[in-house]
């Protein structure tokens with residue numbers, strides 16, 4: 523069979539947007555101190571962390587309202603607004619509100635199991651401490667259940683056949699994603715803690 527190049531006419535249909543943005547203006551050492559102080563009093567087990575880990579998800583989910591986290595909230599919000607605008611959101615008639623914010627500390631050998639964030643629009647992970655090999659965050663394609671048939675082999679990974687996408691955690695890195703997008707982490711194979719701040723965002727139409 524002869525072959526005609528298709529790339530000029532190829533349409534990428536219904537893509538999913540995530541934003542990976544580094545926040546160099548933040549003091550991660552100060553954030554880590556605040557989180558460790560919180561975890562000692564208000565941290566506890568989290569059902570989605572397999573292995574040793576501690577979270578404020580049940581005890582303190584209001585970090586966005588605490589003054590020591592204001593620099594983080596301000597920095598993350600600027601990226602959130604840019605992300606939403608890139609996705610076509612009408613920010614003239616809508617406010618985006620951080621509705622909860624918590625922190626996780628994962629010990630070596632632990633991982634976060636596959637989940638989504640119900641009752642939320644956009645979610646985030648921010649890496650305060652992320653040693654090498656502490657486990658990437660993995661996003662899974664939402665299309666898998668709908669692909670009744672597929673090529674039996676692919677010569678290369680493209681946006682049209684990717685089943686998952688991995689983001690390397692780096693201290694100071696913020697990842698924003700649609701809350702409905704399934705995600706999990708690889709196992710923390712470093713010998714140090716993996717410290718993350720997460721939050722959820724809702725939209726409200728302006729009165």
Ligand SMILES: [Fe+2]
Pocket residue numbers: 637638639645705720
């Ligand atoms: Fe999550």
